Amino acid sequence: MRRLLLISTSTMHGRGYLEHVRDALGQLLQGKKSLLFVPWALADHDAYADKAAAAFASFGIRLASIHRSDDALAATADAEAVFVGGGNTFRLLDRLQRTGVAAAIAARAVAGMPYIGASAGTNVATLSIRTTNDMPIVQPASFTALGLVPFQINPHYLDPDPSSTHMGETREERLRQFHEEHTTPVLGLREGSWLDVRGASMQLCGSTAARLFLRGASPREFAPGSDLSVLLQENR
Amino acid sequence: MRRLLLISTSTMHGRGYLEHVRDALGQLLQGKKSLLFVPWALADHDAYADKAAAAFASFGIRLASIHRSDDALAATADAEAVFVGGGNTFRLLDRLQRTGVAAAIAARAVAGMPYIGASAGTNVATLSIRTTNDMPIVQPASFTALGLVPFQINPHYLDPDPSSTHMGETREERLRQFHEEHTTPVLGLREGSWLDVRGASMQLCGSTAARLFLRGASPREFAPGSDLSVLLQENR
Numbered sequence: 001m002r003r004l005l006l007i008s009t010s011t012m013h014g015r016g017y018l019e020h021v022r023d024a025l026g027q028l029l030q031g032k033k034s035l036l037f038v039p040w041a042l043a044d045h046d047a048y049a050d051k052a053a054a055a056f057a058s059f060g061i062r063l064a065s066i067h068r069s070d071d072a073l074a075a076t077a078d079a080e081a082v083f084v085g086g087g088n089t090f091r092l093l094d095r096l097q098r099t100g101v102a103a104a105i106a107a108r109a110v111a112g113m114p115y116i117g118a119s120a121g122t123n124v125a126t127l128s129i130r131t132t133n134d135m136p137i138v139q140p141a142s143f144t145a146l147g148l149v150p151f152q153i154n155p156h157y158l159d160p161d162p163s164s165t166h167m168g169e170t171r172e173e174r175l176r177q178f179h180e181e182h183t184t185p186v187l188g189l190r191e192g193s194w195l196d197v198r199g200a201s202m203q204l205c206g207s208t209a210a211r212l213f214l215r216g217a218s219p220r221e222f223a224p225g226s227d228l229s230v231l232l233q234e235n236r
Numbered sequence: 237m238r239r240l241l242l243i244s245t246s247t248m249h250g251r252g253y254l255e256h257v258r259d260a261l262g263q264l265l266q267g268k269k270s271l272l273f274v275p276w277a278l279a280d281h282d283a284y285a286d287k288a289a290a291a292f293a294s295f296g297i298r299l300a301s302i303h304r305s306d307d308a309l310a311a312t313a314d315a316e317a318v319f320v321g322g323g324n325t326f327r328l329l330d331r332l333q334r335t336g337v338a339a340a341i342a343a344r345a346v347a348g349m350p351y352i353g354a355s356a357g358t359n360v361a362t363l364s365i366r367t368t369n370d371m372p373i374v375q376p377a378s379f380t381a382l383g384l385v386p387f388q389i390n391p392h393y394l395d396p397d398p399s400s401t402h403m404g405e406t407r408e409e410r411l412r413q414f415h416e417e418h419t420t421p422v423l424g425l426r427e428g429s430w431l432d433v434r435g436a437s438m439q440l441c442g443s444t445a446a447r448l449f450l451r452g453a454s455p456r457e458f459a460p461g462s463d464l465s466v467l468l469q470e471n472r
Contacts, residue, residue, distance in 0.1 A: 013401035043416040088413050090372075130372050135410040136326075137366055137417050139379045156404040165249035167427055168392040174371040177324050180279040181373050191403055 003114040004197035006125055008155045008189040010086050010118035018055045028114050034062045036079035040095040041087025041120040076104040086119025089132040093124050094140040106146040119155045126153050131186050150234045157188030179215040186213040201229045239350040240433035242361055244391045244425040246322050246354035254291045264350050270298045272315035276331040277323025277356040312340040322355025325368040329360050330376040342382040355391045362389050367422050386470045393424030415451040422449040437465045
């Protein structure tokens with residue numbers, strides 16, 4: 001049974017790293033002793049792994065970073081659970097693809113290994129990275145991602161600022177452009193919320209509503225606590 | 237001699253389409269009768285071409301949109317000047333690459349045909365689209381762009397908002413991540429400014445300063461009117 005936590009942002013303004021998702025992480029990792037961390041979305045893997053290790057040590061979980069492993073595929077095969085951290089989605093997916101770790105994590109997560117993603121780590125859990133907010137600083141061989149859920153997520157979803165005079169596209173305009181090219185649903189996940197996936201069921205958790213974009217329909221708001229399992233059905 | 241106008245945004249808040257660059261366009265197109273328009277960054281080519289045609293009609297310039305041409309390469313070969321409009325940079329570059337128009341425009345622009353780019357049309361004029369702000373809704377075969385200038389541009393450059401509580405990366409953080417992977421200089425072109433390239437000389441024009449990002453150095457501001465020709469030297 002799939003067990004996924006797909007988090008919009010690892011850190012809320014004014015709060016500690018992963019602090020707002022502490023209870024959900026504790027519940028997901030209950031009984032686990034270790035966690036495999038993927039720091040590839042940021043450039044400084046050591047600093048990132050140390051920061052993440054400190055956060056999980058408070059749960060009594062030993063974090064092993066994949067960049068310190070001699071054999072990334074073996075580390076994935078042995079992992080009790082995986083956490084893919086945020087940063088640049090293009091850089092992250094490129095490394096996941098080059099190493100074969102993308103397919104290895106996907107196979108294990110589909111078979112029930114708990115998967116935690118934050119920001120870029122949430123983007124790569126979906127069908128593709130086509131709804132990331134990140135700059136394309138690295139070109140991955142393909143935009144196709146792990147496909148742990150059959151829809152797209154836009155993390156850090158941001159409402160338009162009515163006082164803005166900036167002429168760049170709003171987030172909603174960008175997602176409308178996505179639907180000019182594709183039919184896949186996109187869930188805009190605001191900071192403060194996350195998705196808790198358990199097999200065929202999915203719940204919106206946290207403190208903020210999410211905004212669902214379907215091609216050819218008006219966007220729809222879902223309050224925290226909403227059951228979004230319908231999005232897990234592949235042939236909607 | 238290269239003659240390029242690389243514009244940050246086609247439209248300033250509260251003003252008409254291309255209104256703020258009217259004088260520069262008039263000067264560049266002096267003596268020309270027609271202009272080839274590339275509308276591929278937006279989905280609705282007809283509406284986009286009609287809007288652009290109206291703007292250039294006021295100069296006495298007849299605009300022909302490439303999407304209405306039977307032979308895009310012949311249209312490019314015959315063009316007196318080219319205008320590549322804004323929208324989604326990934327969609328635009330994909331179409332430019334698939335049709336061969338990218339290479340055809342590049343060859344003509346290097347030989348002196350005036351090139352006007354706005355927003356996405358400015359991104360594709362540079363070495364690559366790796367510093368676009370757009371969402372990767374379409375995957376082009378390569379991020380490599382026309383290479384009319386040997387550096388990167390970030391159009392719609394936006395200063396951080398000190399009052400923001402949003403945790404997504406600032407534009408400056410995104411460009412710093414670019415420099416974790418690459419050494420190419422990046423010019424952040426704020427809305428209201430554009431680059432006027434004449435052969436080996438390049439001037440910053442318009443009403444806003446530009447911010448230059450070099451790997452391993454602090455960002456540097458350049459006031460409107462600055463001579464930025466040094467950025468055209470390939471082996472800096």
